[in-house]
Amino acid sequence: MPTTNMTKKHSTSFSLSRLSALIPLMLAMPGVAAVPSQDAQKAADYAVAHYQQAQIDTLKTLVGYDTRAREGLTPDTDPVFADFKRALGVKARMLGLDVEDHGYVMLISLSPEGAGANIKKVGVITHGDVQPADPSLWPQSPYELTETADGKLVGRGAEDDKGPIATALYAMKAIKDSGVVLKRRIELLVYMAEESDWDPLKAFLKTYQSADINITLDAEYPVVTGEKGWSQIKLTLPRVMVKVGADTPVLQYFAGGSFASQIPQQARAVIQNPNPELVAALKARAKALPIKTDFVDEPLGLTIHATGKAAHSSTPEDGINAVAYLAALLTPTADGSIPQWPMTTAAVTVDFLNSLVGTGLFGERFGKLGYSDEFMGPMTLAPTLITDAGDGVQVTLNLRRPVGRTPEALDKLAMAAIQGWQETKGTQVTDIETYWGTPMLIEDAPHLDTLLGVYGHYTNTPDPKPIAIGGSTNAKLFPNALSFGPAMPGVEYTGHSEYEFITRDQLKLNLEMYTAALVELAMRE
Numbered sequence: 001m002p003t004t005n006m007t008k009k010h011s012t013s014f015s016l017s018r019l020s021a022l023i024p025l026m027l028a029m030p031g032v033a034a035v036p037s038q039d040a041q042k043a044a045d046y047a048v049a050h051y052q053q054a055q056i057d058t059l060k061t062l063v064g065y066d067t068r069a070r071e072g073l074t075p076d077t078d079p080v081f082a083d084f085k086r087a088l089g090v091k092a093r094m095l096g097l098d099v100e101d102h103g104y105v106m107l108i109s110l111s112p113e114g115a116g117a118n119i120k121k122v123g124v125i126t127h128g129d130v131q132p133a134d135p136s137l138w139p140q141s142p143y144e145l146t147e148t149a150d151g152k153l154v155g156r157g158a159e160d161d162k163g164p165i166a167t168a169l170y171a172m173k174a175i176k177d178s179g180v181v182l183k184r185r186i187e188l189l190v191y192m193a194e195e196s197d198w199d200p201l202k203a204f205l206k207t208y209q210s211a212d213i214n215i216t217l218d219a220e221y222p223v224v225t226g227e228k229g230w231s232q233i234k235l236t237l238p239r240v241m242v243k244v245g246a247d248t249p250v251l252q253y254f255a256g257g258s259f260a261s262q263i264p265q266q267a268r269a270v271i272q273n274p275n276p277e278l279v280a281a282l283k284a285r286a287k288a289l290p291i292k293t294d295f296v297d298e299p300l301g302l303t304i305h306a307t308g309k310a311a312h313s314s315t316p317e318d319g320i321n322a323v324a325y326l327a328a329l330l331t332p333t334a335d336g337s338i339p340q341w342p343m344t345t346a347a348v349t350v351d352f353l354n355s356l357v358g359t360g361l362f363g364e365r366f367g368k369l370g371y372s373d374e375f376m377g378p379m380t381l382a383p384t385l386i387t388d389a390g391d392g393v394q395v396t397l398n399l400r401r402p403v404g405r406t407p408e409a410l411d412k413l414a415m416a417a418i419q420g421w422q423e424t425k426g427t428q429v430t431d432i433e434t435y436w437g438t439p440m441l442i443e444d445a446p447h448l449d450t451l452l453g454v455y456g457h458y459t460n461t462p463d464p465k466p467i468a469i470g471g472s473t474n475a476k477l478f479p480n481a482l483s484f485g486p487a488m489p490g491v492e493y494t495g496h497s498e499y500e501f502i503t504r505d506q507l508k509l510n511l512e513m514y515t516a517a518l519v520e521l522a523m524r525e
Contacts, residue, residue, distance in 0.1 A: 007342050031148050034453040040519040041178050044458075047174035047515040053509050055170045058091055059507075060145040063155035064164040067129045067192070074200075075129070075192035076103045084128060088165070088190065095173040104128025104200040105208075108188040110172045112181070121185045122521045123211030125481060126165045126218060127194030127224030130157040132259055137266075137310075137498040158494025159502040164217035164486045164514075165190060167507060169348060171515040175522070179515075184520040187211060194218075194474055195261075205477060213447045213521060217477040217514070219483030221491070222455040225323040226376050226468030227475065228314070229437030231399035232260065233414055236392045236431040237349050242342045247337055249273050251330060252301060254346035256323040257385035258310075260396050262496045264384055265310035267326040269346065272301040281337035284327060291325040304329070307336065312496040313398040314470030316361045316382045319497075323383045327353040348427055349386060349393050355421055357397070369410065375470040376402030376439065393431065400470040407436035437472055445480045447521055454517045455484075458509060484517065486510050 036044070065084035074080040085106055089099045092108045106128070112119065133142035133156045140146050145155040157163070168188050173191040175186070191201050219227075230482040236336075244250055249271055256267025271278070279295065279302065286293040294306040311319025327350045332340045341347035356366050363370035363381035372378040385396035401410065411434055422429055448466065456464045467489065475481035487493045487504065494500045 005300050012130075013168065028360050033456050034449060034514045036454050037522060037523075039178075039452075039523070040516040043174050043178040043180060043519050044512040044516040046178055047171055047511050048508050050177075051170035051174060052504075052511065055166045055511060056504070058169060058316070059153065059158065059163055059166040060155075061087055061091070062128075062166060063145040064072065064143055066143045066505065067157070068091050068132045069129065069193065069196035076105075079087045081128075081192055084191055085192075090430040091167060095169060096176055097169070102204060103206050104189040104192050105490055106192075108169070108172070109185055110176055110182070111185040112183060112463070115185055115321055119185050120525075121187045121209075121211035122518060123213055123214035123478060123481070124168050124186065124188045124518070125191075125216040125478060126168065126188065127161045127191045127474065128165065129192050129195050130160070130162070131155070131195050131262065131496050133500075134258060134265075134498055142500075147320050147504075148501075151504040153504065153507070154328065154501040155501065156500055159486060159493065160500065161508060163219050163502045165512045166384050167486070168217060170519055171511060174515050175519055179521075180519055183525055184211075184522045185498030186522050189509070191474060196402070198474070198477070199472065201477060208477050212479060213345050213445070213524075214475070214478040214481040215447075215496060215517065215521075216478075216481055216483045217486055218473045218475075219469050219471060219485070220467065220487045221459075221489060222461070222464040223451045223466045224469050224471070224475070224483035225442045225445065225448065225466040226442040227473060228376055228379070228400040228402050228469070229439040230261075230472035231401050231410075231437050232433075232435045233397040233399065233430075234394065234433045235418070235429050236394050237345060237352060238390050238392045238428060238430060239345055240345045240348060242344055245340050246275075247273060247275070247340065249275060249278050251341045251344055251347045251350065254326070254330075254349050255386045255388065255393070256306070256326065257383070257387070257396070261313045262384060263309070263311040263313055263316050263382055264319050264323045265308050265319075267306045267308075267322040267386070268349075269304045269306075269326055269330060270298075270301045271304070271349050275495055277337055278339070281333065283337070284335070285329055288327060289325050290320050291322055291329075293329070310497040310499075312470075312493055313382055313384055314400050314472075315493060316380050318492050321359065321382060324353065324384055326355060327357075343427075345393050348425070351425060352395065352421065353383055355424075356417060357381065363399070367413055369402055369413045369417060369418060371402075373402035373404045376441075378402070380470060389455050394431075401436060401439060401470075402440060403439045410434075410436050438476070440476045441468075442480065442482065445482050447480070448482060451482060451484050451517055454513050454520065458513050458516070459488075485513065
């Protein structure tokens with residue numbers, strides 16, 4: 001996870017874990033969502049008629065830059081980010097928009113004629129950086145936008161968040177072309193480290209005058225008024241050395257995951273001294289699990305490769321956690337066909353995962369840590385990274401917490417669960433770090449009804465309601481910031497996955513809605 005422990009976002013599958021997140025936000029008491037004005041509808045029609053392909057071409061350019069965080073570099077020093085910003089700035093200027101480069105932040109704006117420095121603004125919040133991608137798990141380079149026969153535009157950042165940037169550019173261009181008389185400046189803010197470090201944005205906001213109404217294009221429709229807090233438990237399980245007979249099966253290695261805010265697609269275990277009965281029992285159990293398993297005889301022993309399905313860690317129900325299910329595969333059986341493993345470091349790791357996490361999504365086994373909120377839904381908990389830490393194995397658990405409990409209470413419950421496991425197993429956990437992000441709940445944003453009206457009109461949805469997500473987006477740092485797309489409710493969000501895409505149809509719909517929404521908001525006094 002990023003150094004500030006604050007990535008994002010999205011709750012996008014209609015599942016049991018999200019039913020409560022679709023309950024109307026009773027506290028907000030939204031009014032009747034208004035149909036967009038004729039000016040807004042005309043500008044939206046113009047946008048899709050003239051700029052649908054152009055936004056795809058621009059998205060292709062933006063995806064071509066591998067804007068992930070690199071060790072020892074920042075967006076100010078990384079030449080890839082310099083090239084990305086240059087390309088983005090050139091495109092924006094070609095569209096007749098104003099551009100300011102503030103290092104970590106680019107501002108791209110459309111101002112009314114004769115606007116002064118103190119004019120009110122509509123803020124549009126996005127980010128230009130992306131999460132890492134494993135090229136071996138993609139059908140082509142993650143940084144080459146390709147289109148499938150069914151209209152999927154595949155590439156890292158296509159949905160999170162370069163697609164929304166491209167759409168916002170052409171929404172602003174269409175508004176400029178339309179001649180609509182604006183009363184506010186539209187200011188697109190593109191931050192370059194949303195996935196890795198929020199501190200530079202916080203520093204920027206100390207001197208930057210934020211708009212009084214903002215939308216973030218980094219989550220889900222209809223409108224997001226609640227975000228869970230990005231949270232983490234990280235700990236080290238000690239290095240353990242054991243001596244066993246040459247015929248005793250030993251679990252010698254266990255690891256998996258790519259980064260902290262992704263449900264891991266891959267995990268691997270190595271067993272020394274396997275016997276035919278053990279291998280047969282493991283293969284039989286594997287058939288009942290949702291992961292793909294490959295058993296490979298190698299010099300170090302039997303290697304088990306587990307392949308699940310990557311997903312954003314805020315929506316663990318959208319993925320298949322290879323780490324959790326591989327640990328479940330290795331659980332000892334009552335008949336001993338899968339044995340009680342000698343307590344190597346790998347075996348201790350598997351026991352920890354099976355004892356305190358399992359294959360559930362909501363911390364059901366983690367003592368009394370799990371809880372739920374009526375609007376935001378349940379806290380989620382997922383093992384996302386298991387890595388060698390030199391002096392042991394580092395386990396990273398990613399959580400998304402709703403309102404309802406304090407960080408102090410959560411810390412106490414988490415430590416009690418870990419302590420209970422230690423006492424039962426006689427194992428000492430070290431270097432325990434916890435972080436409890438702050439949930440966000442916006443109750444009275446002045447533009448909520450406008451956004452709901454735009455969404456309802458363009459999706460033929462009667463009486464749409466605000467929702468909560470597993471989130472943590474930059475919306476938390478801005479006043480009255482509501483997330484508005486780019487993902488549809490009930491559709492799997494693919495950001496952070498190893499097959500990220502957005503469809504042509506979704507880009508078209510986003511362009512309509514973003515254009516209409518910005519016209520409505522920028523015509524306000």
